[in-house]
Amino acid sequence: xxxxLQMTVNGEQRRVDVPPIKRLLDVLREDLDxxxxxxxxxxxxxxxxxxxxxxxxxxxxxxxxxxxxGARLCTIEGxxxxxxxxxxxxxxxENGGAQCGICTPGMILxxxxxxxxxxxxxxxxxxxxxxxxxxxxxxxxxxxxxxxxAAEAQNAV
Amino acid sequence: xxxxxxxxxxxxxxxEGRAKVLGQAKYIDDLSLPxxxxxxxxxxxxxxxRIGAIHFAPxxxxxxxxxxxxxxxxxxxxxxxxxKDHLCLAADMVNHPEEPILLLAHQEKAALLAGVAGVRxxxxxxxxxxxxxxxxxxxANNDVDRIVWEGSEYGGTANxxxxxVLYSGEAKETEDGLAAAFEAADYIVExxxxxxxxxxxxxxxxxxxxxCEKDEKGNVVSxxxxxxxxxxxxxxxxxxxxxxxPEEKCRAIQTETGGAFGGKEDFPSVIGTHAxxxxxxxxxxxxxxxxxxxxMAATTKRHPSRTxxxxxxxxxxxxxxxxxxxxxDGGAYATLSPVVLSRATIHxxxxxxxxxxxxxxxxxxxxxxxxxxxxGFGAPQSLFALERHMDKVARVVAISPxxxxxxxxxxxxxxxxxxQLLTEPVDMxxxxxxxxxxxxxxxxxxxxxxxxxxxxxxxxxxxxAFMHGSGFTGSGERRLNSVVAVxxxxxxxxxxxxxxxxxxxxxxxxxxxxxxxxxxxxxxxxVIAQPDTALVPDSGPTVxxxxxxxxxxxxxxxxxxxxxKLRIESGLPEDHTPxxxxxAALAYLNAHGELRCSVRYEPVRPVEWxxxxxxxxxxxxxxxxxxxxxVAVDLNTYSASLTRFDAMQEVGKIxxxxxxxxxxxxxxxxxxxxxxxxxCVWKDGRMMNxxxxxxxxxxxxxxxxxxxxxxxxxxxxxxxxxxxIGELPMDGPAPAILNAIENATGLGFDSIPLLxxxxxxxxxxxxxxxxxxxxxxxxxxxxxxxxEVNA
Numbered sequence: 001x002x003x004x005l006q007m008t009v010n011g012e013q014r015r016v017d018v019p020p021i022k023r024l025l026d027v028l029r030e031d032l033d034x035x036x037x038x039x040x041x042x043x044x045x046x047x048x049x050x051x052x053x054x055x056x057x058x059x060x061x062x063x064x065x066x067x068x069x070g071a072r073l074c075t076i077e078g079x080x081x082x083x084x085x086x087x088x089x090x091x092x093x094e095n096g097g098a099q100c101g102i103c104t105p106g107m108i109l110x111x112x113x114x115x116x117x118x119x120x121x122x123x124x125x126x127x128x129x130x131x132x133x134x135x136x137x138x139x140x141x142x143x144x145x146x147x148x149x150a151a152e153a154q155n156a157v
Numbered sequence: 158x159x160x161x162x163x164x165x166x167x168x169x170x171x172x173e174g175r176a177k178v179l180g181q182a183k184y185i186d187d188l189s190l191p192x193x194x195x196x197x198x199x200x201x202x203x204x205x206x207r208i209g210a211i212h213f214a215p216x217x218x219x220x221x222x223x224x225x226x227x228x229x230x231x232x233x234x235x236x237x238x239x240x241k242d243h244l245c246l247a248a249d250m251v252n253h254p255e256e257p258i259l260l261l262a263h264q265e266k267a268a269l270l271a272g273v274a275g276v277r278x279x280x281x282x283x284x285x286x287x288x289x290x291x292x293x294x295x296x297a298n299n300d301v302d303r304i305v306w307e308g309s310e311y312g313g314t315a316n317x318x319x320x321x322v323l324y325s326g327e328a329k330e331t332e333d334g335l336a337a338a339f340e341a342a343d344y345i346v347e348x349x350x351x352x353x354x355x356x357x358x359x360x361x362x363x364x365x366x367x368x369c370e371k372d373e374k375g376n377v378v379s380x381x382x383x384x385x386x387x388x389x390x391x392x393x394x395x396x397x398x399x400x401x402x403p404e405e406k407c408r409a410i411q412t413e414t415g416g417a418f419g420g421k422e423d424f425p426s427v428i429g430t431h432a433x434x435x436x437x438x439x440x441x442x443x444x445x446x447x448x449x450x451x452x453m454a455a456t457t458k459r460h461p462s463r464t465x466x467x468x469x470x471x472x473x474x475x476x477x478x479x480x481x482x483x484x485x486d487g488g489a490y491a492t493l494s495p496v497v498l499s500r501a502t503i504h505x506x507x508x509x510x511x512x513x514x515x516x517x518x519x520x521x522x523x524x525x526x527x528x529x530x531x532x533g534f535g536a537p538q539s540l541f542a543l544e545r546h547m548d549k550v551a552r553v554v555a556i557s558p559x560x561x562x563x564x565x566x567x568x569x570x571x572x573x574x575x576x577q578l579l580t581e582p583v584d585m586x587x588x589x590x591x592x593x594x595x596x597x598x599x600x601x602x603x604x605x606x607x608x609x610x611x612x613x614x615x616x617x618x619x620x621x622a623f624m625h626g627s628g629f630t631g632s633g634e635r636r637l638n639s640v641v642a643v644x645x646x647x648x649x650x651x652x653x654x655x656x657x658x659x660x661x662x663x664x665x666x667x668x669x670x671x672x673x674x675x676x677x678x679x680x681x682x683x684v685i686a687q688p689d690t691a692l693v694p695d696s697g698p699t700v701x702x703x704x705x706x707x708x709x710x711x712x713x714x715x716x717x718x719x720x721x722k723l724r725i726e727s728g729l730p731e732d733h734t735p736x737x738x739x740x741a742a743l744a745y746l747n748a749h750g751e752l753r754c755s756v757r758y759e760p761v762r763p764v765e766w767x768x769x770x771x772x773x774x775x776x777x778x779x780x781x782x783x784x785x786x787x788v789a790v791d792l793n794t795y796s797a798s799l800t801r802f803d804a805m806q807e808v809g810k811i812x813x814x815x816x817x818x819x820x821x822x823x824x825x826x827x828x829x830x831x832x833x834x835x836x837c838v839w840k841d842g843r844m845m846n847x848x849x850x851x852x853x854x855x856x857x858x859x860x861x862x863x864x865x866x867x868x869x870x871x872x873x874x875x876x877x878x879x880x881x882i883g884e885l886p887m888d889g890p891a892p893a894i895l896n897a898i899e900n901a902t903g904l905g906f907d908s909i910p911l912l913x914x915x916x917x918x919x920x921x922x923x924x925x926x927x928x929x930x931x932x933x934x935x936x937x938x939x940x941x942x943x944x945e946v947n948a
Binding site: 138 | 168170171173174175176177178179180181182183184186187357358359360361362413414415416417418448449660661662663815816818819822823824825826827848849850854856857858860862863
């Protein structure tokens with residue numbers, strides 16, 4: 001069984017014809033060719049597949065495609081504008097927030113979500129806000145630094 | 158001539174960083190080749206037994222599958238490491254759960270699930286051994302049914318892959334010295350320490366895409382495997398044997414790699430040859446990506462260990478002699494166990510000066526999936542034991558843990574336990590003093606002792622002092638014989654050609670920094686090639702904290718040659734501008750067509766190492782460190798957590814401060830996980846918690862602030878004075894944390910991982926009348942928060 005679904009992905013209207021229980025992660029990667037969203041565990045633990053759905057941070061490996069019908073999605077490909085890095089991306093790059101890079105797309109979207117909620121986050125809010133995104137390389141310290149710098153940069157605008 | 162010294166030591170942007178933050182970096186699962194099929198593995202459901210009939214479920218349309226069994230292998234059925242005991246596909250016997258028996262490929266990835274489920278294998282089950290002790294008992298009792306490994310042409314005996322004995326001097330003289338020292342000692346301190354298996358848990362699982370080219374007769378002409386890997390030439394070597402092809406017909410290409418930590422050192426040889434066999438069989442490119450559960454259940458982990466210490470010490474805290482016995486659980490096949498054991502052995506006596514040392518070490522066979530490389534490679538196990546034991550010795554002698562260490566540190570001009578003369582400056586006393594100062598150690602010790610009274614939260618501090626050898630052991634670098642090249646691209650930019658891989662640690666960036674500084678051009682002007690064995694020379698594996706020091710030095714030499722060539726042949730002036738460099742490069746290319754400068758490994762200083770006696774210069778250089786852990790143990794929940802961590806080290810010149818801090822912080826985080834969170838639960842050789850849901854690694858909410866400090870003492874062995882850094886931070890956290898927990902609670906623990914239930918049990922057992930009490934327990938410290946005594 002397939003369903004014709006439509007969603008707004010990174011500002012563009014997209015239509016896909018997929019089994020309704022296909023994971024949103026696979027729809028993004030296979031049907032829409034947006035491979036920036038990664039699979040780390042497939043069970044909602046690691047956050048590598050995190051995207052924003054109607055402004056909420058979700059693990060796309062746990063979302064059936066049908067649930068995303070009509071939703072507004074933002075993936076890592078939608079964070080930069082015309083090849084210009086978003087301040088969050090710039091701060092991850094400059095502060096060593098990305099090492100192997102596999103958790104980075106999810107981590108950047110989680111940061112995006114965190115800074116929407118808390119424009120001036122405390123350390124506890126950063127730790128809490130990123131706790132659903134596992135990173136095995138950094139020990140998180142450089143990521144915290146990147147988030148703090150990104151908050152400063154956004155607040156300065 | 159003024160040196161351009163403003164590149165190494167600064168923090169330029171990571172070379173591939175922009176692609177990573179944009180989500181544009183292509184990892185193996187992001188790759189799709191035309192006509193590509195998907196592969197899966199059918200694995201053993203038992204730990205040990207003979208393979209019987211294989212049944213294929215009639216409801217599956219097998220005509221749509223490609224199926225590979227051991228007898229389809231055109232060359233040798235082996236995954237080569239140091240020996241060939243490890244089969245590519247099990248043929249008659251299986252020796253561990255999840256051992257690969259059969260491979261399937263299908264055009265549709267979704268069809269594989271039913272395919273794997275549709276294969277039923279009969280076994281004639283045999284008894285297995287699942288711990289070091291069971292393996293030893295089988296040997297001791299001559300229980301032939303439980304001799305699960307027989308030895309190989311590489312050596313080994315029944316159930317034992319490898320044994321070493323390290324003596325600090327000549328054997329007889331050392332034995333006599335040990336006997337006399339234990340006779341004369343004021344105290345003899347004994348201890349036994351255990352560490353568990355640890356999963357690398359790179360966030361990107363193992364995966365490859367393989368292609369196979371055949372001639373009209375159907376014979377394999379060449380194979381090519383792209384994938385997530387640390388060591389492309391290891392995979393090439395594995396492919397040559399499995400396919401019976403010459404090296405130039407086997408190609409490995411590393412794609413962007415989402416973490417490795419040793420877990421992608423030897424394992425890509427397994428998944429890589431498997432996918433290539435399926436590509437041969439089905440005539441299409443084949444992608445194989447493990448899901449998380451398969452990756453955790455079937456691939457390598459850190460070796461579990463048991464280490465026994467017996468120490469002779471004088472009443473003024475002078476370490477006189479030690480006898481150390483190490484046993485590692487190697488799993489079902491030898492794989493890398495002998496070399497992991499070697500590093501465990503050499504690091505066992507630690508950064509201390511001993512008159513007499515004997516280390517006996519062995520790697521035992523069990524019916525677990527083979528254990529393998531993981532950051533630290535044996536050293537975290539033996540240093541955990543040592544640094545817990547040093548606290549015990551200090552307690553017996555009744556001096557402080559830091560004072561015991563201070564009185565016994567190795568220093569410049571001393572000899573290590575292998576007899577290596579420390580010619581480069583070593584100042585452990587300074588590292589210790591600075592670590593104590595930065596962590597505000599003494600003030601906090603006093604404050605916590607005060608505050609802990611009457612509080613259910615017990616706080617404490619612990620230290621660990623340690624070192625980590627950079628590069629391959631002994632004559633290993635000589636054997637690797639690494640080659641590095643720097644060439645000019647058509648646009649005049651220099652390109653580095655190495656098989657050394659980037660998997661997050663910063664290889665691309667630091668090697669480009671070294672080339673840029675040597676060539677005296679901007680960092681941005683230097684290019685590094687993606688490791689593709691058709692294009693890059695064999696610069697050895699990306700392991701053993703060797704890339705910055707050994708490969709960096711070769712990049713420096715190759716770059717210097719290239720610069721010299723341009724000076725002589727193209728008149729490049731001294732003190733050139735970047736534009737002049739490009740002009741000279743283009744002029745050279747116009748005149749000569751190409752320029753490629755290739756250099757081969759030469760030791761900076763002669764390395765004297767005796768593999769038989771385990772004596773001599775074990776490593777060209779060592780990194781040195783003192784770490785301080787600050788913990789809080791909640792006696793309501795029995796959970797221990799870190800409240801601060803101070804990591805003080807000397808790793809030579811810091812090439813890139815941001816990357817260097819990242820290496821230390823990441824290693825400390827893995828060390829915290831090793832100590833307090835990450836437990837592999839085994840049942841009959843099978844990992845039962847092979848999910849991120851129930852194998853717990855630290856999240857952002859679990860870690861304290863990690864403070865990182867460097868002393869920079871340049872070494873002659875690395876470029877601009879750099880030494881190895883990657884593995885060091887894995888070695889120290891676990892013992893420092895358990896030392897801190899003992900300081901906080903009075904409860905001494907000698908095993909990791911240490912979970913709340915372990916703390917509960919020990920605290921509880923002390924007050925149980927049936928228990929005789931614990932020698933390690935200081936009831937003063939637990940105070941009124943001791944559990945209720947059972948009536």
